[in-house]
Each structure stands twice: as C-alpha cells, then as structure tokens.
Amino acid sequence: AETQILAFEVHLRMRKYFLVLKAINALKAIDADHPALAPMAARLGKALDADEAFAAPMKAALKSQLAKSFGDVSVESSVASHPESFAHALAGAKGLLALGEAGAAKDILLQAASEARGCTRTVDSLLAASQLLAKSGAAAEERDQFAASAKKAFPLATCF
Numbered sequence: 001a002e003t004q005i006l007a008f009e010v011h012l013r014m015r016k017y018f019l020v021l022k023a024i025n026a027l028k029a030i031d032a033d034h035p036a037l038a039p040m041a042a043r044l045g046k047a048l049d050a051d052e053a054f055a056a057p058m059k060a061a062l063k064s065q066l067a068k069s070f071g072d073v074s075v076e077s078s079v080a081s082h083p084e085s086f087a088h089a090l091a092g093a094k095g096l097l098a099l100g101e102a103g104a105a106k107d108i109l110l111q112a113a114s115e116a117r118g119c120t121r122t123v124d125s126l127l128a129a130s131q132l133l134a135k136s137g138a139a140a141e142e143r144d145q146f147a148a149s150a151k152k153a154f155p156l157a158t159c160f
Helices: 002-013 017-030 037-050 056-070 075-080 086-098 102-112 115-120 123-135 140-153
Strands: none
Touching (some): 002 017, 002 037, 017 056, 037 056, 037 086, 075 086, 086 102, 102 140, 123 140
C-alpha cells in the first residue's frame, strides 16, 4: 500500500495522470477501505481540473474512470463513514489541506481528538495531527485543546 501511495505522489507531481490513476486502482485492489483512497481520488480530480495543458479527451477519459471507480465519494464522507478510525480522519485532513480546504481539515482534526477514536490513536498519529492542525490555521486555544486531549490519551508523552 505504501508503494502505491508513494507512486501516486511521484506521478502526480510529474503530471502523469494515467499512472496516478493506476496507483489509486492498485491501492484499491490491495485495500478497498484504505484511509488514503478518497483523498487521493479528490486530489487527482482537482489536478485534472487545474491542468489546462492536459488534452481534453484524455481528461474526460480519466474523469470517467475515476467516477466509475469512486462515484461521488468525497473526503468528508469517507471520514464520516469511519467514525472510529483516526487514520481516516488524519488522511482526510491531509487530503483536504492538499485541496486547499484548511477550515474543513481543521474541523476534522478537532473532531478526531474525541475519545471515540481513542482505540486507533497513536503517539505518532497524534503528533502528525498536531502538526497538520498548525498548518490548517487553527487558533492557539484550539491547538492547546488538541494537545490537552492528546496528553490525556498519552500522559507520558512529552511531544505535545
């Protein structure tokens, strides 16, 4: 799965959109419920919309294949459909930040700090979420509230 995620990132930056779609489909074949799938599909759709130099017939073909594979799945609906998974919330927030939707990413991260996702939180994932929260433009008291929640989950951690 990690190989396909990295292939997605490399090919997206190189604007090799067919290879990007291939990486998404390969990840879906490996794990159809992977947290990174919806954000990756959304990022591909945005990249296709933003790239004016890409040929229109190929863009239409890629969009139809993307719609066939994922339909109208959004990042928010993917996160909402996995209310117990912190990994889905973290991947969704990363995807939303990449799409330029910092406010929605901040909301997802603040909701993810709740106890409902407690069994899937790790120190590393909470640290990554804390860094994403800072990038999303969260106020200082929101970041402090998140840090307090993380400290409550892992009282011996010194990174929050």
